[in-house]
Amino acid sequence: MTRQRDTAPKFLNLFEIRFPVGAIASIGHRISGVLLILALPLAAQALERSLHSEAEFRALLAMRASPWASIATAVVAWAIAHHLLAGIRHLLMDLGVGHRLAAARASAWFVNVAALAVAIAILAAGLWSGGAR
Amino acid sequence: MKLRIYRFDPDTDSRPRMQDFDVQPGPTDRMLLDLLMRVRQVDDSVSFRRSCREGVCGSDAMNINGRNGLACIQPLASLKEPVVLRPLPGFPVVRDLIVDMTQFFKQYHSIKPYLVNNDPAPERERLQTPEDREELNGLYECILCACCSTSCPSYWWNSDRYLGPAILLQAYRWLADSRDEMTGERLDQLFITTSREGLNADEDPLAGSLFRASPGVVGLPVREFAG
Amino acid sequence: MRVFSGQRAWLLQRVSVLLVLVLLAVGGLRLLFWPAPSYEDWRSFASSAHGAVLIVLFFGAVALHAWVGARDVVLDYLQHRAVRFAVLLLVATMLVAVTLRVLFVLGGQIA
Numbered sequence: 001m002t003r004q005r006d007t008a009p010k011f012l013n014l015f016e017i018r019f020p021v022g023a024i025a026s027i028g029h030r031i032s033g034v035l036l037i038l039a040l041p042l043a044a045q046a047l048e049r050s051l052h053s054e055a056e057f058r059a060l061l062a063m064r065a066s067p068w069a070s071i072a073t074a075v076v077a078w079a080i081a082h083h084l085l086a087g088i089r090h091l092l093m094d095l096g097v098g099h100r101l102a103a104a105r106a107s108a109w110f111v112n113v114a115a116l117a118v119a120i121a122i123l124a125a126g127l128w129s130g131g132a133r
Numbered sequence: 134m135k136l137r138i139y140r141f142d143p144d145t146d147s148r149p150r151m152q153d154f155d156v157q158p159g160p161t162d163r164m165l166l167d168l169l170m171r172v173r174q175v176d177d178s179v180s181f182r183r184s185c186r187e188g189v190c191g192s193d194a195m196n197i198n199g200r201n202g203l204a205c206i207q208p209l210a211s212l213k214e215p216v217v218l219r220p221l222p223g224f225p226v227v228r229d230l231i232v233d234m235t236q237f238f239k240q241y242h243s244i245k246p247y248l249v250n251n252d253p254a255p256e257r258e259r260l261q262t263p264e265d266r267e268e269l270n271g272l273y274e275c276i277l278c279a280c281c282s283t284s285c286p287s288y289w290w291n292s293d294r295y296l297g298p299a300i301l302l303q304a305y306r307w308l309a310d311s312r313d314e315m316t317g318e319r320l321d322q323l324f325i326t327t328s329r330e331g332l333n334a335d336e337d338p339l340a341g342s343l344f345r346a347s348p349g350v351v352g353l354p355v356r357e358f359a360g
Numbered sequence: 361m362r363v364f365s366g367q368r369a370w371l372l373q374r375v376s377v378l379l380v381l382v383l384l385a386v387g388g389l390r391l392l393f394w395p396a397p398s399y400e401d402w403r404s405f406a407s408s409a410h411g412a413v414l415i416v417l418f419f420g421a422v423a424l425h426a427w428v429g430a431r432d433v434v435l436d437y438l439q440h441r442a443v444r445f446a447v448l449l450l451v452a453t454m455l456v457a458v459t460l461r462v463l464f465v466l467g468g469q470i471a
Contacts, residue, residue: 008225008233009141009149011196012289017222018199023286033429037451040426044419044458048465051406054399084384087377094374290436 025108028115029086032079039076062129070126078119085111134158134168135215138179141226149226151217152176158209165212166193166205181230191278194221195230201280221283223292237279240296244304244323249315265311272306275299373428379421383414403469412466419462423455 049056089107093099098107134156141149156171166186172179181204182192188206196219197207204218224232250259282288282297296304308319391397397405405411430451438444 008143008227010225011139011149011219011222016199016217016219017196017284020284027286030433033426034433037426037430037454040422040458041454044461044465047415047462051403051465051469057399057402088381091374091377287436 021105021108021112025086025089025111028082028112032083035075035079036083039079067127070123073126074119074123077122078115081118082111082115085115134209136168136172137215137217138172138229139219140179140229142178143228153215163208164205165197165207165209165216168209169204180228189276191276194278194280196220196222201284203278203280221279223283223289234279236292237282237299240300241277241303244296244300244307245315245319246303246307248310248313250312251314259312261311268309268311269306272302272309275302369428369431373425376421376425376428379417380425383418383421406466407469409470412470415466416463419459423459427452427455
């Protein structure tokens with residue numbers, strides 16, 4: 001049996017495995033975290049620009065007209081929302097709140113849906129204000 | 134009923150494949166295992182482990198329509214067709230739905246799953262209050278089928294260092310047992326084997342552990358870690 | 361706790377995020393219950409000592425929190441020691457650079 005251990009296949013096709021709702025919340029927490037790390041230099045740059053001149057300050061606050069900017073903003077908004085909500089869920093569980101299965105599943109659902117809702121709302125706002133221009 | 138079963142013969146196949154079956158359940162067949170036995174009447178090369186047929190031995194754990202479960206207590210009525218059967222994720226496949234559980238059981242042995250109490254043996258049993266015994270509820274029932282651990286992504290990527298839910302649960306089962314007297318040592322050993330920061334015993338304990346996390350960890354007692 | 365223990369990392373992750381949450385809450389309340397800041401409001405806040413400190417604290421806490429998170433991801437997915445070291449060095453450099461940039465930008469405002 002063990003002679004072929006090194007070459008033995010493993011079943012690990014992620015598309016064929018059904019993931020529980022908590023797993024989605026968890027990988028979303030990780031992906032959003034990595035995205036935010038990558039966005040951190042941009043945040044520092046935005047800080048600098050927002051203080052540099054009034055025009056730049058206004059430009060940053062307004063959603064820029066291009067659809068790409070709206071999408072990028074929505075993605076960052078999703079990342080902040082999901083990471084924040086999933087993180088708070090983690091902290092509450094550290095304190096023993098909502099760690100039992102039913103509550104954990106419910107809170108995971110909430111995190112997943114709420115973060116997406118925030119992203120969609122910001123995308124809609126961005127595209128709508130862009131279209132109105 | 135239609136099934137799609139993962140097939141792999143190490144002697145003849147270079148790669149696994151999926152094979153379709155259409156099998157009539159018998160009049161008294163209720164569970165997936167019953168159907169699998171009928172599949173073997175059509176093609177007896179289809180291989181899977183099974184024993185108790187009542188959900189207490191854990192032999193027939195497998196991935197059923199994407200979710201891990203026990204074939205013998207999976208009602209046929211609950212299954213969407215085609216029923217897709219694959220081996221437990223992440224373990225080397227021995228043949229068809231049979232996986233190599235060696236790592237899993239090695240990890241089980243590593244947590245010393247037995248009572249350690251060197252007090253002289255009492256005449257009958259070592260006593261335990263009903264409250265103390267209740268602490269073991271939800272822990273002792275585990276049949277070590279590995280469905281949970283093999284659905285954990287952290288276990289897939291790092292099973293050489295991460296014990297996984299089943300074994301961690303059993304580790305706690307022995308920590309929680311009031312009759313056991315090795316609790317301190319169990320905790321020490323667990324800290325070392327569950328932390329990412331495992332050290333070799335002869336390495337400088339004050340040096341950064343960042344680059345030393347490695348399989349087969351042996352380390353220092355937790356007091357030196359905490360100091 | 362040893363200097364580089366997992367326990368210390370876990371604690372740092374939690375403590376830094378509490379600071380971030382408090383600062384976010386303060387900022388959020390300001391934006392919700394007071395009129396939207398004008399450019400001058402924003403500039404005077406960032407130029408004031410307390411404002412600059414709050415902003416630096418925010419970025420510093422985020423950087424520390426990001427460090428622990430990045431380390432977790434690297435330890436999970438990268439096994440080779442040299443690769444781990446290289447990636448972590450890259451991340452650490454970026455985080456330090458970002459924090460320093462924020463310091464200089466705000467320092468320039470106060471000056």
